[in-house]
Amino acid sequence: MALDFFFSLNIRQKVVLIMTLCLLTVGGIGGTSYRYVLEIEKKHHLSGVADDLSNIVLEMRRYEKNLLLYGSSQDLDENRRYISQAKEIIKRISPSLSTPPLAVILTRMETEMKAYETEMTAIAECLTKRRSDCPGVEERIRARGKSLVEVTHELAAVERQYIFQIIATLKTHLLYCLLVFIILGAFIVLMTGKKIVRPLKVIEKATLRIANGTFVRVVPPWGLRDETSRVLEAFNRMIGELEKRQNQLLQAQKLSSIGIMAAGIAHQLNNPLNNVSTSCQIVLEELPDAEPEFIRKMLDSSEQEILRAREIVRGLLEFSRSKEFAIRTSPLSPMIDQTLRLVSGQVPTGIRIDTDIEDIDLPMDAREMQEVLINLIINAVQAIPDGVGYIAVSSRLLPCGTIVEIRVDDTGTGISEADFDKIFDPFFTTKEPGSGTGLGLSIVYGIVKQHQGYVKAANRPEGGTCVKIGLPLVQETEEMA
Structure with missing residues (x-):
């Protein structure tokens, strides 16, 4: 129940x-420790007083012995003075000796002190007479003095013993407090790692994926019902919006590419339409005397040209249609052939396009990869000066056996070294104003990253540019938790 309540908090x-618990713990530990220190200070003071009392009793005994030896009145006066000091000390510390063991010692001390004082008074009276008139007085005073010394030593010993007990208790208390702090610290570290650091790591990884062009929604770690979960939910909404904007941007780039290819498509359609028109005119001219076989031949020719035009239009419509990103295993060669047919009208007659494509199936979104190749080929065409040169499109399976690399080489002007770090940035372009949006290579980069691949560009030693696209043969499923 307590854990459920804790996890339900933000x-x-x-x-x-946690801070309240820490403050209460520190306050409790500090208050208890301070109380123990005060108790030690009090006991230490009483122990000192007990030592002083013991010393006073010893001085009493010294003057007592001098009195018995020499019978000097000065020794008697000093003895009485020390008795007064001892009684004053006993009176002063008696409120502090209220616990049962100390109270018993205090009672004994008061009794012994009173008896000792009585015996000293008796011995003082005997000194004015002959000692033989006071039999047993010396033995009694010595016994009382000895007993008084013992009880004062016992008081000092008990006070010291109390001090040792309090110190031992304080040490145990501090040890337990240390254990509590370690457990509380471990709990704070654990909760911080689970509730704050771990979700931030998830967000960091998701951010890096987004930076690489991969939009994968974040699955919140189990048990999150606080601000972090709301941040992750907002992050997922942001990913959805970014994905939607990227799709819109991609579609806009497709439409831009269609506009660029419009003139070439018109030229491509014009040839089959001219052939159909020519065949129809011949049939009309020869119709009265034409043989059925001749008419069939003309009609077959017209049908082939119409199918050719329909394929051109179908390819254009397929390319321009907006669909969800979906990776399916598709043959590479037909996709590249269809791409070259789409851009053929945009390629000047002075530019030759060579292909060397391996017959291999790849997991990819064919329409998206068409967009990649169209952008690269159009960029290559625009980079070749005077419309004279060649473009080479090739593919090969790398020695690692897990990646297929597609290359687009051209004999263009190449890329400035200062621009290499920016060519994949959105809206960056080296073309004249109005000649391009600067989105082509940025979209190429994003699409390739969605395929979990890589794209690299470099200048060729013999001139021109080489763009390499690496696509994995196996797509990894990314999970975030």
Whole structure:
């Protein structure tokens, strides 16, 4: 129940609760330790007073012995003075000796002190007479003095014993407090790692994926019901919006590419339409005397040209249609052939396009990869000066056996070294104003990253540019938790 209540709190409430517990713990430990220190200070003071009392009793005994030896009145006066000091000390410390063991010692001390004083008074009277008139007085005073010394030593010993007990208790208390702090610290570290650091790591990884062009929604770690979960939900909404904007941007780039290819498509359609028109005119001219076989031949020719035009239009419509990104295993060669047919009208007659494509199936979104190749080929065409040169499109399976690399080489002007770090940035272009949006290579980069591949560009030693696209043969399923 307590854990459920804790997990139901948000981060601010958890921090306040943990800090409150820490403050209460520190306050309790500090207050208890301070009380123990005060008790030690008090006992230390009493122990010192007990030592002083013991010393006073010893001085009493010294003057007592001098009195018995020499019978000097000065020794008697000094003895009485020390008795007064001892009684004053006993009176002063008696409120502090209220616990049962100390109270018993105090009672004994008062009794012994009173008896000792009585015996000293008796011996003082005997000194004015002959000692033989006071039999047993010396033995009694010595016994009382000895007993008084013992009880004062016992008081000092008990006080010291109390000090040792308090110190031992304080040490145990501090040890338990240390264990509590270690457990509380481990709990705070664990909760911080689970509730704050771990979700931030998830967000960091998701951010890096987005930077690489891969939009994968974040699955919140189990048990999150606080601000972090709301941040992750907002992050997922942001990913959805970015994905939607990228799709819109991609579609806009497709439409831009269609506009660029429009003139070439018109030229491509014009040839089959001219052939159909020519065949129809011949049939009309020869119709009265034409043989059926001749008419069939003309009609077959017209049908082939119409099919050719329909394929051109179908390819254009397929390319321009907006569909969800979906990776399916598709043959590479037909996709590249269809791409070259789409851009053929945009390629000047002075530019030759060579292909060397391996017959291999790849997991890819064929329409998206068409967009990649169209952008690269159009960029290559625009980079070749005077419309004279060649473009080579090739593919090969790398020695690692897990990646297929597609290359687009051209004999253009190449890329400035200062621009290499920016060519994949959105809206960056080296073309004249109005000649391009600068989105082509940025979209190429994003699409390739969605395929979990890589794209690299470099200048060729013999001139021109080489763009390499690496696509994995096996797509990895990314999970975030």
